[in-house]
Amino acid sequence: MPHFSHLIEQWQSTLNWLPNPDQLAQFEKLYELVLEGNSKQNLTRITAPDDFWEKHLWDSLRGVFAFWDRENIKLIDIGTGAGFPGLPIAIAKPSWQVTLVDSKQKKVAFVQQTIQDLQLPNAIAQAGRVEELNQTSGYKKKYDLAVVRAVGKPDICASYCLPFLKRSGTAILYRGQWLPEESEQIDLFCEQQGLQVVKQDRFQTPLTEGIRHSVYLSPRSTSISNS
Numbered sequence: 001m002p003h004f005s006h007l008i009e010q011w012q013s014t015l016n017w018l019p020n021p022d023q024l025a026q027f028e029k030l031y032e033l034v035l036e037g038n039s040k041q042n043l044t045r046i047t048a049p050d051d052f053w054e055k056h057l058w059d060s061l062r063g064v065f066a067f068w069d070r071e072n073i074k075l076i077d078i079g080t081g082a083g084f085p086g087l088p089i090a091i092a093k094p095s096w097q098v099t100l101v102d103s104k105q106k107k108v109a110f111v112q113q114t115i116q117d118l119q120l121p122n123a124i125a126q127a128g129r130v131e132e133l134n135q136t137s138g139y140k141k142k143y144d145l146a147v148v149r150a151v152g153k154p155d156i157c158a159s160y161c162l163p164f165l166k167r168s169g170t171a172i173l174y175r176g177q178w179l180p181e182e183s184e185q186i187d188l189f190c191e192q193q194g195l196q197v198v199k200q201d202r203f204q205t206p207l208t209e210g211i212r213h214s215v216y217l218s219p220r221s222t223s224i225s226n227s
């Protein structure tokens, strides 16, 4: 039974994008695989279909909306857990190469199996601590985008992301509320690291109107589109 077809208009009105039938089927299957995986390990507390759509599928894609029109992006998802935001991004953007990293081997095994089940040739899952991976030659300065959701304090997340980025790259911090002290903390971090906060994007989720922020960080002089 389809879980998300009644939300198709929401994709269109909020992201100006519609999944094609194959992508819709992949989102449905991802939902079923996460529910099934949840019975074996603790993957997520978000299990009702509308909640899953809003907080895992929609939210994952909204964070990269500023880059939506770009092709062939190399993206790394730091602390992906059950595969968010990386898996919905890999489904929605087949031309992007998506690397999903987590320190927990069991979660990575779930993500690897899910990549196979969804037949996503543009996604790869890697186990490891990001602060070690980002110092190794295969990963360091190799990515256009580094995304991080629900992993820790903003400056810690930023410090995980930055070594992965090419000079033209952007880190995207997925945040809920964005407090003045967090903003000050990230400003200080950027000043020390030669970075800039390109944009702090505040928005509401479409179903429950939860507050979210996407915070974009780049080496100085980089700009982003769709702003």
Ligand SMILES: C[S@@+](CC[C@H](N)C(=O)[O-])C[C@H]1O[C@@H](n2cnc3c(N)ncnc32)[C@H](O)[C@@H]1O
Binding pocket: 078, 079, 080, 081, 082, 083, 084, 085, 101, 102, 103, 104, 107, 128, 129, 130, 131, 148, 149, 150, 151
């Ligand atoms: C709360 S979960 C968030 C998962 C996912 N990003 C989401 O938003 O649903 C945080 C994840 O980050 C991973 N993590 C935390 N610190 C990490 C590190 N230093 N290196 C790799 N993974 C890390 C944890 O294992 C956990 O799976």
